[in-house]
Amino acid sequence: MNASPAIDPRDFRQALGMFATGVTIVTTCAEDGSPVGVTANSFNSVSLQPPMVLWSLAKTARSLTAFSAATHWNVHVLANGQEALSNRFARPGEDKFAGLPLDQGSTAAPLIPGCAARFECRTAFQYEGGDHIIFVGEVMRYDRSERAPLVYVTGGYAVASKVAADVSTAQTADRASAPYSENLLGYLLGRAHHQFLAGFRPTRDARGLSDPDFFVLSLLAVRAPLSATEIAEHIAYTGIDIGPVALQALVARDLLRATPEGYALSAAGQDAILHVMAAAKGVEADIMARLGELDAAALRNGLKRLIALSDPGLPTLWT
Ligand SMILES: Cc1cc2nc3c(=O)[nH]c(=O)nc-3n(C[C@H](O)[C@H](O)[C@H](O)COP(=O)(O)O)c2cc1C
Known part of the structure; x- marks a missing residue:
């Protein structure tokens, strides 16, 4: 003292x-x-x-x-x-x-x-x-x-964030034989991601959109036109290798348009992504309402910090 x-x-x-x-x-x-x-x-x-x-x-x-x-x-x-x-x-x-x-x-x-x-x-x-x-x-x-x-x-x-009293229990965290505890960041992120996605996956599936389709369409909803190389660069962080063949398949399904400047959404592609995004926003609104403003702000802040410090150098999406 x-x-x-x-x-x-x-x-x-x-x-x-x-x-x-x-x-x-x-x-x-x-x-x-x-x-x-x-x-x-x-x-x-x-x-x-x-x-x-x-x-x-x-x-x-x-x-x-x-x-x-x-x-x-x-x-x-x-x-x-x-x-x-x-x-x-x-x-x-x-x-x-x-x-x-x-x-x-x-x-x-x-x-x-x-x-x-x-x-x-x-x-x-x-x-x-x-x-x-x-x-x-x-x-x-x-x-x-x-x-x-x-x-x-x-x-x-x-x-500020409320303490998640019911998430962390000392027994599981301390059990040496367990390969990981419920505090393992990878487990928390993975489980949160999949549980969140589950809320709007049916809407996505009903539109016949796979993971790669969804990534391409949601990317082009934010920024278009983009070349095949630019699309691949934006999506590389997912581990999915999008090539010209996959993009041409989306053109053939009338979800994308191929223009001299690059790929853009077709009217059908726009409609599909709007529907899926509306479902995703519904899931988000429901979760955020249950979390409350305080924890919603803290969650967004924590995720943004994690994304920034683990960024492999993605091209800028939002300007
Ligand atoms: C987060 C934060 C909290 C502050 N709290 C106080 C405070 O409680 N009392 C104080 O005199 N100055 C405080 N300051 C500093 C004043 O805001 C600062 O000196 C300001 O220039 C005073 O304005 P004035 O010189 O126009 O009166 C704080 C600054 C920050 C960034």
Whole structure:
């Protein structure tokens, strides 16, 4: 344990960074009527009855004068995906509100839309807090959305995910004789993939689409025309070797058109992939609704990170 005199500020910051928080933007209206806002993760709940919250602002902040004089301020709990907004309000010296659409609040303090939750507050107390001033506010009004909140931990943005209490059991994880446990990533990914696919495979099969057919059609639904080589490059990660013969077979079935610029979907191909994608989106909507916004955001984030760090160098699909 570090005792007070020996505390290294950098190390202390890192220790504090182990405490995961949300991210807020606190706004107010300066005495000259101009909007003021600052990113703050020092926000916390204080009291339920009466409803009170707090946050602290560095004495060096340019917005200190405005907040010290303010009778009201709004706290915006940021949603997953609002990192750019957080960064904008954490940078001094720029017009933080330029081009930002605002909602009408009950006071002159700016009210930013699209957040996970918002609290309109009346200044109740201000306290000295070392190099910060602590603001305590009484909540006059609040609202919230179903958006997953943005998280801040160990100096970076993160997404929150509920702990999967029923997935991991110590017995299977520790049994030395078992070739793998239910925590093996390959097992989790493979099983999740197949269970997800099972939900719309009947629609795919009814259209007579095999795995390779489906990959080619869904690729060309996003980007077309593509040459045979380009199609093969995009699909190589599946381990399926798509050659000109397979593509010609899809042309013969009237699912693709061969143009001088490359292959594209025919009207029938477009219709087939739209139907299969509609079924896939139905499965996704059902699963995401059961997962909830929080875990859905965390799952997408985890999969994107895994895809990025294991990317064998695929050509860009979406621009
Ligand atoms: C995630 C995050 C959380 C922050 N939390 C606080 C905070 O709680 N209090 C604070 O004074 N500054 C905090 N900051 C830094 C301020 O946002 C930053 O210093 C900002 O430039 C202050 O704006 P101003 O100088 O225009 O008042 C945080 C920054 C980030 C990125």
